Structures are given as C-alpha cells and as structure tokens.
Amino acid sequence: MRMQKLAWPYILWMLVFTIAPLMLVAYYAFTSYDSSGNIYFTFEGFKSILSMESTVALDFLGLNSLFGIDLQVPIYINVFAKSLSLALVSTLICLLLGYPAAYILAQRSRKKQGSSFLLFMFVLPMWMNALLRTYAWLALLEPNGIINSFLSIFNVGPIQFLYNDFGIGLGMVYNYLPFMVLPIHSVLLKIDRSVVEAAEDLGADSRQTFARVIFPLSMPGIFSGINMVFMPAMTTFLIPDLLGGGRYLLIGNAIERQYMVSRDYTVGSALSIMLLVFVLASLRVLTRYEQDNSGGGVLG
C-alpha cells in the first residue's frame, strides 16, 4: 500500500501541537522581557526558584523535625519537598490498600465469580471527573459536613479534616487507588498457575508461596502502579486547590498560580521544566523494572 501521504497531516500536527509546545516551555523558562518589551536570554526563572533570599525550614516527610534538623531552603524547594512527601505517602498508602484488593480481584477472576463486573465497578470511579470526585469529599469532610455531623452525635469534633495534609492525602489516595489496583491485578492474572502449583508441590505453604513466588512475580505490576499513582499525585493542582481551600501550596498549584495569577511565565516555565524532568526521570527509573506488556488496560 502506498498511502504514506495520509500520515503527513498528522506529522505536521504533531510538530505543532506536541513538539513545539514543549520547546516553548523551555523557551519561556530561559527568556524574559525588559521594560521596552525586548526579549532576552536569562536564568532569572531558575535563579528566583533557587534563590536563598527568602528561605524556610525544609519539611520532608516530617523527618527534619524528627531528627531535629533545621535546614533552610528556598521556598519553592520546600514546596517541592512537601509535594514529594505527600505524593510518596499517598503512593505507599495506595499500594498497601490496593495490593490486597488487586490480589482478591485476581483470585475472583480465576474462579470467574462475576469478576469482570467487579473489575468494571473498580474502574468506573476512575472515569468520573477527578474534579467531581474531589468535590464529593469536600462535601463529606467540611467542618459542618456529613462526617462531622455524624461525629457530633457522639459529641466528638468537629474535626478539621480539610486544609491539611490529611485531607489532601485522602483526596490523592481516593483519586488514584484504581491506578494502583489495575496494573497489579493484570500482572497477577498473568502469573502462570503451574509456577504456583510447583511451589506447592515442593512443600511451600501458602505464605511461603506468596512471599517467594507470587509477590516477586508481581513486581512489574507494582512498579507500573507506583508510576501511575505517583505522577498524577506529584503534579495535581486540583486536589490541593479544592481540599486545601486555596491556601495550601503544592508544586502543581504553585505552577498554576505562576501562569494564571502572577502571569510570570519565566518562573512558571522554569518550575514546569523542573517538575517535568523530575517526573520523567523517576518514570524512567521505574520503567526499567517493568517488563513489557505489564501495564493494565485502561478500560479493564
């Protein structure tokens, strides 16, 4: 078939809408305007992010207060560290909650106990707008929301769930849990039954079989899941914005504000590049451990 030409419009489109925009982020990160509107090359964006003029005490996973370390870092580095620690903790909780769920789902799938329906139910919330899912929690967690009204029956509270690490972490776990479950589930399903049977024949009890056969074999799914949870958790601006009441600054909404509020494209683009490089680098490290075809299908 000689139909190469048919792909040309898309190649052109790709150059304009995929390649050029990314180049432009780099372009804006390294340029700025002077007062008469001339564009000049600059490192200002990166400098102001890394400037030691305004610093705060580093807060990373609470480790610094635990060990009594008082390290002064630039504000944005601290925002970065805070986003990283929240994303790491949420990813870990997703893994701890999601692995058993994926395991149970996979067992059901083998026995064909309405598994495709269960899986569909699991995927469904993932397809609902992240905005609506997050908004739903806002209604539940408010100071005079449903959970607090329920607690007040027992004279407890009102507990402040929102505008703190708890609320935002909850929002992240809720939003991204299916992203963890799906790839683990699909890897568990692919494990060859005979390998498990061989372990049992050789005298391993169910705990040993799990620890030494099933779990190591499911590692690709775990990496893929970590990947799919960590990236959106690290970059979200919606969750800290809604559940943080607009006062909570993570790297996602720090970037959003640079563009939409301060209109400082230089700093915004410099932050975006730092974030993109960081996320893609961690993605690269993780995909090294993944085998081919280990990711879960989006539609289940």
Place this chain on the structure above:
Amino acid sequence: MRKIITNSYMALIFAFLYAPVIVLIIFSFNDARSRAVWGGFTFDWYRKLFENSDILSALRVTLIVALLSALISTFIATLTCLGLQSMKKRLRGIIMQVTYIPNVSPDLVTGISLMLLFFFIGIRTGFPTLLMAHIAFNIPYAILSISPKFKQLDKNLYEAALDLGCRPAQAIVKVILPEIMPGVITALILTFTLSIDDFVISYFTAGNQISTLAITIYSMARKSVNPQINALSALMFVTVLILLIIVNIRSGKDAKNSARARRGEKS
C-alpha cells in the same frame, strides 16, 4: 473465615470508592441547602440547574467541543493509521514514540505547553484554542484505539480489491474501512468521553470568555457550596456511566468476535 475477611475487605474498599459519589447523588435531591441535614426530597436543584444560563452555555460548549474533537481526532487518526502502514518501520517507530508523549507527560504540563503555544502564536484563547487542545490530546488515544485493528487486518484484502478493479480510494472505503470500523467507533466514544471528562487542559486553553462544564464546576466549587453542583455531578456521572457501559459491551463483543475468528482459522 478467609472468605469473610476478603469479602469485607472488598466491601470496605468499594464503600470508600463509592460513598462520596452516592452521597453526592443523594444530596442532589435534598430540599435543604446544607450538605449534612436531610430536608426532604426535591427536584429543585435540577430545575435550577436547567435555568442556570452559565451552566447551560457551558454544557453547550462541552458537548460541541467533545463532538467535534471526537470526530476530527478520530478522522485524523484513521488517516494516520492508514499512512503509517506503508511507512518504514523506523519512521513509524519514531512517530509512535512522539505520539506517546502527551500520554506520559502530566496533564498540567500538556495544558500549560498548549497555552504557551497559543500565546506565542498570538491566538486569543477561546473556543478555537479549546477545540484544538482537545483534538491534540485526543489524537493519541484515537490512534492507540485504531492501530491494533490494522495489525489484525489481512494485508492481501487491499491488493485483492485492487485486482478486482477497485480504485485505491474505493478499496479503502469499501474494504479496509469496514474492517477497522470497530476500532474507529471505540475511538469516537473514547475521545468523546475523555473530552467531556477533561478539566486541566481545558482550564489552561479555554481563556476567560468561554467555559466548559468542568471549569464552571471548578469555579463554583471554589467559591461556595452549591447543591446545583451535586445535581450536575449526578447527571455527569450517569452520562459517563452509560457511555462506558456501551464501550465495554462493544469491546466485549469485539473480543468474542476475534476469539471466534481465531477458532475458525484453526479448524
């Protein structure tokens, strides 16, 4: 015993996943402004929703953008997949690599980079930029839905059509298109759903003159509590649910058909 533990664990996980959604839907019928007290059943919020001109115009924009971007991106993707077939493997590999970029980079960066593109060219953000952005993020998904169908396609079919006197264009429309149609339709539904669902990329590319439903909800949710959002959420949830059920039934059928075809080949 083990069964009880696993069942209750799954029940807890599902409760966690669905409780907020269900609460949202129930409270969309609540005849009290509060989100904690039940004041009786009402359709008031739905009525107010359909009288709210901001929401109605946002709904119109959302549907038009979703429909147009689904059609255009699926059309471009179909052409592209046709073209990629006759391309050298290396070049095709590079194109597919670039196609994946929007899928692996965070929405935030995709949205911002497109906004910068429009700003750089000097187009004012509005409906055209919103539509272009949606087409841009939809095309990769459309290509990924259609290209597997080409792998299943028998290459000789096209040659046979030509031998039997079809012009190339006829051969494509009459022979190849029907073969890849399931993929095309899946691409249409998928891109339509993704477009309706998108918030982040729309937020950066719509500008402040027009608004999609998601953007409207975002600005409402930021200001104050409003039961109209609950009603709207319930409607959107049901819409997405129906679309997904259609997609799943379709892909289930596809799987069955291809399984049947494979069995046929063997016998």
